[in-house]
Amino acid sequence: MESRKIRGTEILEVDSASGTKYYVCSALGHLYELSDPGVDRGIWPVFDIEWFVKSGSSSRFRKHSGRESQALTARLGVIREISEEASAVVNACDYDLEGETIGSNIIQFACEGARSLRAKFSTLTDEEIREAFSRLSPSDPNLALAGRMRHLVDFLWGVNLSRVLSESARAEGKSFSNVTIGRVQGPALEFVVDREIDLMTHVPIPYWKIDCVLRKGETRLQVNYAGGYIRSQSEANEVFKKLSSAESATVSSVTISSRKIPPRFPFNLADLQKEAFRIHKMRPSVTLSTAQKLYLKSLISYPRTASQKLPNSIGYQKIFDRLSRGTYSNVVSSLKSMAGLRHYPLEGQLTDPAHPSIFPTGESSSKLDAYESKILDLVVRRFCSVFAPDAVVQELKATFDISSIRFEYSGSRLSEKGWTLIYPYEQIGSGWPSCELIEGEDLEVADRLIEEKFEPPPPRYNEMSLVAKMSSENIGTKSTRAETVMTLIRRGYLANKGYLVPTENALMLTDHLKARCPKIVSPEMTRDLEVKIEKLEGGNAPPSEIIREAMLALRESISSLREASLSSWNTESAKQSKGNVVLGSCPTCRTGNLRVITSFKTRKRFVGCSNYSKGCRTSSPLPRRGVVRPTGSKCAQCQWPTVVIWFGKRPWRICPNINCPSSKQARS
């Protein structure tokens, strides 16, 4: 293998065993992107778009190519030159929609007329790459078409909605304002906003919980009222009154049963992200990027898969042999020492057209960072555990009679560890009583407990639960969901405090879109499009139908946004543009409004009056971090509108006036 550079682009020359010479050049991701050929970015709707060589992020104007565009054009020139002498061009990008789109664009636009072939592989081991090149196949036109279709729909949606929304937001505001929302971002944002509304309007309902503490020897057992939660205070008091005279509890029944728990399915990306979050608190985007690094190091298979299947062809024994020579030799020997091993892995129902589930290659590397070690550990153990025998859990259910009132207790324990020895990250079995319970025996009633409780509000989404919600609603793709959440955070629609809080802009935008064109934020339309694109991958849906539906929905939405007087949006946006949240009326001049203002230069935040230009200098600094929202109330001491700041786990309610005594006390 030789490496050389042609006009700055590295080319590898590889001689295969069969005598074929390959020239290998990396694509560096997408070299082409969609754009409208027009120069005026204020024009919409835009339906006439083309693929262009990707430009720099600072400028999308075709006339002003950035350095990135020149470098990419040079690279494409080299690829074109080499392809002219070649008998075929092989697309060896990742075998998925994005990889197919990247490769097919290069082959179509840069290597016009070249015969194209596809190399398909799920790991980057030498063996699999050689195998893939020994069985090259014609490129799948449906996969490329599906990939381009997704880009097309996403671009049309994004560019048109962004332009019409931005224009209306700037219509009366004096400051420059860009409002943007994507096809998948809309419904994802709506999930968070709906949850926030639910939470903010939550009114807790009371209920009562009654327990008894029983004693047998040194053991204490807390048993629950069999009628569950009680909804009325009088009923709860009646039950409790009967218990107050009870001194003993009779064991009415004891049932012990066993249940087998099979191993969990092999990892697909969604399950790996869930487990990494649950066990290591790793964000889904970090899990994906770490898994991608492990894939590039040939340590695991391609991570962007929905599959829960592990076909024979991956070579189970080879993987175990390699694993037993490295860091995980003890895991493999523990597995091999178990009775009842499976010859074939336990698999789930989900499949993927391109790749199996995520599995380790068995190769080892000593240079792994903390994240990589954690993800590799999960993948190896999960892979090994699907060959392990079932775990067995014993479950105990007991009922008690206390003054003719029924109480119950349940507990469980692992009687056979099975796969949990290999994949020890789940707590299975808890609450098994440390004393034996015998039907008919009496236990002493040591204590009676009655507790008034209130229904808690629904929990806020965090990054993982939002990705899981998107997955369950089938919006977005396995590869893009985590990135969609990050985009919503970057664009200032969501604040990430460990949980996701929609900003005032997000509330306003969603409200506006729901009222004018609900399709933009509805998961149904996005889900239908995803299903059609998946069918297109299999050649089962005409692309024209997808475009027609997407454009109809888009035209309808743009018309609604255009026709609406936008007066409420405009007025709101004039006040709320760039996150300038209005807190309430100014107590000094009485005609202006106090707003949260962020300094463009210093990025510091402060409260200022809208009548600044008319001479009102009322202002006060704010913390840099946290989402600031008005409470609608006024400070009793200085009459400034009070705020709640979401920062950390608990909200912080303060008067923003730094000179107010109550504020000084709160800030200290």
Next chain:
Amino acid sequence: MEVTSVVPDSGKKRCALCERIASEAEYCSYHEKAFSRLKLAFKKWNEAYANMSWERYLERILELEETGDWARQVAKHQLKATTG
């Protein structure tokens, strides 16, 4: 006591509790939803506590940390309106 304000420059009625535009009622859609939920929940509280007064209910709601912020603001506003 907060009153619904009409902002002269826009002609639009504002929510009694925030700067958002109010519909026909005195609250914006968010605070209106909170108000509806307060009224619905009052029925369940009456079943739970038997003959609890509206004022006492609002006082209890304000004591609870589980109460959502907008519901809390409406409860406070309604309590002021009731007690004067």
